[in-house]
Amino acid sequence: MKVSDFDFELPQELIAQHPLEKRDSSRLMVLDKKTGELNHKNFHDILEYLGCGDTLVLNNTRVMPARLIGEKEETGSKIEFLLLKRIEGDKWECLAKPGKRAKIGQRFIFGDGKLKCVVVDIVEEGNRIIEFSYEGIFEQVLDELGEMPLPPYITERLEDRERYQTVYSKEEGSAAAPTAGLHFTQELLKKIKAKGVNIAYLTLHVGLGTFRPVKVESTDDHVMHSEFYSLTKEDADLINDTKRKGNRVISVGTTSTRTLETIGDENGFVKEDSGWTNIFIYPGYKFKVIDALITNFHLPESTLIMLVSALSTKENVMNAYNEAVKEKYRFFSFGDSMFIQ
Structure with missing residues (x-):
């Protein structure tokens, strides 16, 4: 399949530069994955589409203030390090500019x-391995000196760091946010639970590879970056119980999807697990675990729009994206949402 098949025209003004004042006031496009039918809603209307016994799977990773601006010890020349992942102890892989x-x-x-x-x-x-030295606790030093590593297409300053975190973020380690979860508020999560919907958590630390363009012409030739994931026994049991009862497993974000599909067996059941995944999901992939997906609107020709297309069809998704452009939906990290069911 050609990468160019996933291209579409996106006006620059539709790239959201800042989060909305209220998280769940973003727009929601609902796509029927089989028929391609579209409905236009607001995100808080997601409650209408969730049923008692369904399980939402959320990625509880937390973004590190991973952008460090420093200077060369000898000359004072400026440099920027973007922390990607901890290797061991105080050794980190990073991107240097x-x-x-x-x-x-x-x-x-x-x-x-x-x-x-x-x-x-x-x-x-060309990434670097660097080793830090400091006094005290590294996370506290990083929190004081580091900046939030916003995606390259966001050019405006973010006043409140927490708006690039989900309200349920817990496990620090990401270089980018799992943005599908940015639409949830604590109040909305309470309403979802009150309706009898289960909530399971997993962790996938998002790397900057999620923003890297696909540089090959064919999807067959693309190699995915690897990211660390973990799933507890308690959450695995909840997901498996949902499957056994015939209810839906609804993934919040492509990161949750990639984790579940990495762990899932041929019958769609998962187990307690942790490790590294470089799974690449694109049309032709047969989903084992998830039944539906909450996601944002993604970059043209990206691995993320390919994953979304795999859950429905390329034709349905590209039609939905063209409709989103026509209706002036907001795109990317701080943009609007899509529910594919």
């Missing part, structure tokens, strides 16, 4: 020396 300033053995300081690092290795795609 400009990379030519981050050679092995070179040292950098942040926040007047509160945090220091040395480059210890260069890995695939």
